[in-house]
Amino acid sequence: MTTPPALDEQVHDENEEIGLKHGSVSVGTLRSVYGPMFASGFGDTDTLDKVLAQAPDHESLAELRADYYKGELSDRLA
Numbered sequence: 551m552t553t554p555p556a557l558d559e560q561v562h563d564e565n566e567e568i569g570l571k572h573g574s575v576s577v578g579t580l581r582s583v584y585g586p587m588f589a590s591g592f593g594d595t596d597t598l599d600k601v602l603a604q605a606p607d608h609e610s611l612a613e614l615r616a617d618y619y620k621g622e623l624s625d626r627l628a
Contacts, residue, residue, distance in 0.1 A: 573599030584615060590624055601627070 578594030581587075589601045598611060605627050608614050617623040 573597055573602065577601065580611070584618060588618055588623070589614070589627065591627060 575598045576594060577589050577592045577596045577598070577600075580589065580598065581594065589596075592601055592604075601614065602608055602610075605614065607626065608617070614623060617626055
């Protein structure tokens with residue numbers, strides 16, 4: 551799996567995912583990579599940490615992304 555270009559400057563863990571300690575990445579940046587509906591209900595300036603805090607069953611961007619691609623993320627963040 552290749553790293554999305556917008557996130558190349560972030561530090562990645564061994565799985566090429568942004569680690570929890572990098573939760574300061576903005577939702578706007580994530581939307582530029584994953585699409586405009588990623589984490590709907592959050593503002594562009596909200597952070598990954600804030601999204602994860604609202605989704606206690608998700609521990610990482612990888613889990614959020616998986617549910618987003620399955621069309622289930624909005625339900626889990628509601």
